[in-house]
Amino acid sequence: MPVPLPTPSARAVVTGASSGIGEALAWELARRGHSLILVARRGDILEATAEKLRATHGITVEVRATDLSDTRALEMLCAQLADREVSILCNNAGIATFGPLIDLDPEYERAQLRLNATAVHDLTLAVLPGMVSRRAGGILMVGSAAGNMPIPNNATYAASKAFVNTFSESLRGEVAAHGVHVTLLAPGPVRTEEPSPDEASIVDKMVPGFLWDDSAGVARLSLDALARNKMRVVPGVLSKAMSVAGGYTPRKIVAPIVGSFYRKLGD
Template sequence: MSLPVPHPDARAVVTGASHGIGEALASELAARGHNLIITSRREELLNDLAGRLTDRHNVTVEVRPADLADAAQRAELRDELATRNISVLCANAGAATIGPVAQLDAAGERALVQLNAAGVHDLVLAVLPGMLERRSGGILMSGSTAGNAPIPNNATYAATKAFVNSFSESLHHEVRGSGVHVTLLAPGPVRTFTVESVDEATSSRLVPDYLWVSGEHAAKAALDGLARNKTRVVPGGPAKIMSLTNQYAPRRISVPIIGRVYGQLAGL
């Protein structure tokens, strides 16, 4: 089975849609004829994107500004989605921090867990019953190759992405044969993903150009993979090699090396 065909009453949802992979996912879905609900914290960017997609593709785009790290705001969106005909959910919103956990803001780290892990879990549980009842739907979760192994100096991000990676692949197998597709997007470095504490010059120096993929490339590969009900999509050849290395290399060797790279990103 493929993904649900666009329908006037159905909506594809994209979280973290104001920039990066989320913006690219919304654009790709609109180009394929899907009406949208887009959400992020930045309402002005969402309104601008909604206007562009409506003009370009003649689709309906509903804007829902929300901070998914905030439990109350997340619950409001979750409760709405549970009552709507959601054909596709792209649970993409996420953020990262760099540096030793003990030196980072504790409230910020707690918020990161809420956004990256609880935010994905809540919205998936909201839309899944309706999809199973209709025997149709697609759920794309944005994890990361960073979730394949521990990463010192990126500990909370790596741990939350490990949750998303495992949850997505587990759910993929649970609903197989139900008509609902579940795919994990697990990219390596993406040009449009930023970490506030890391300047562009440092990241470019430590991460070679050939390792980066664009948000547009990641989004198209992800939605094509979701349509085929692939378990995991890792866009780009170098990222596939990184993914395998992170999963299977002896951790006593790989973890200290990765930790030193992230330490340099943090300026340590």
């Protein structure tokens, strides 16, 4: 059974919709006719994106300015979504830090874990009963190739994405018979456009241009895979290489090599 077609009452939910893959997913879903609920911290950016989506595609777009790392705010959003007809959930929001864990801000690390893992878990729990009862729905989990291996100097992010990767593939086995699709997107580096030299981050400078994937292309590929109920999407050369390394290379070999690269990002 395919994911639900757009209807006036149904909504596709995209978290982290203010930029990057999340914004690209919103535009691709709108192009396919889905009305949306956009979630991110910055309400002003979401409202601007929502206006463009409404004007371009004539769809209904709702905005939820929510910090998903805030426990109370997450609970409120989950309660709202539990009462809505959510046809597609794109669990995309996430942040990353680099450097030795002991040198990083403990509260920010806790917030990162709540955003990257707990929010994914709780939002899925909120919408899943409705999808199962309707015997239709799609959940796109944005994990990471980083979740396939231990990565020193990226410990919280890698661990949180390992949760998303495993949670996605485990849940998929539970709900397949109920008409609900679950697809894991495990990307490498993704960006909307190449920044100017003055605006380039340390990641932009260290990762060669040919290894970056385009966010619009990744969004299109991911939603096509969700429609086909494909288990995992791994776009790009670097993400495929990391997946292979994480699955077949001894961890005592791969961890120091990858960790040294991520240490430079922290510096």
